[in-house]
Amino acid sequence: KNQVEQSPQSLIILEGKNCTLQCNYTVSPFSNLRWYKQDTGRGPVSLTIMTFSENTKSNGRYTATLDADTKQSSLHITASQLSDSASYICVVSDRGSTLGRLYFGRGTQLTVWP
């Protein structure tokens, strides 16, 4: 069964600290993996996208890693800001159908305290 599991479910950190969010998946065949940021009451916004051959990709203070062999990804946030408080969702795409099906994790709820 194709699944995406994220950990931790929630995380509280102090402003300025770093944190790492985890994503494990069993989706096959694998096309790409995205990290989305979803602010409360808003739709998700794409942060990074990684294909099979990419190990690391950065977007400002966000750095995503991918290990396609172990089917694991992480999102590292550096020097956190209050505006980083949001849900971070791992999304894996397959190419097993013409739709290019997306599999969503439940997200990690990050809270940054001043």
Next chain:
Amino acid sequence: EADIYQTPRYLVIGTGKKITLECSQTMGHDKMYWYQQDPGMELHLIHYSYGVNSTEKGDLSSESTVSRIRTEHFPLTLESARPSHTSQYLCASSGTTDTQYFGPGTRLTVL
């Protein structure tokens, strides 16, 4: 910032009412999607469309219906709302890549 819009943003309605959730995008995307999301849970695909006059049901069974008469417009309709329909509904679109751009969502509460 993606040019995809949803109205209303919030809706509180009584059981048995008919409602239509609006979704429009100005990016000329052929593919559009409707997702349902409960608090703390993953997004579930309930409808999608490849283009005008194309609509398909998603993975999660839904009593809602959709139409795609124009490329930019993908409304979702519930003929008779029930409390079990209370949820957040997210619309998305994608173009030549499979990156989906999401609208702000409609939070529906059925009393």
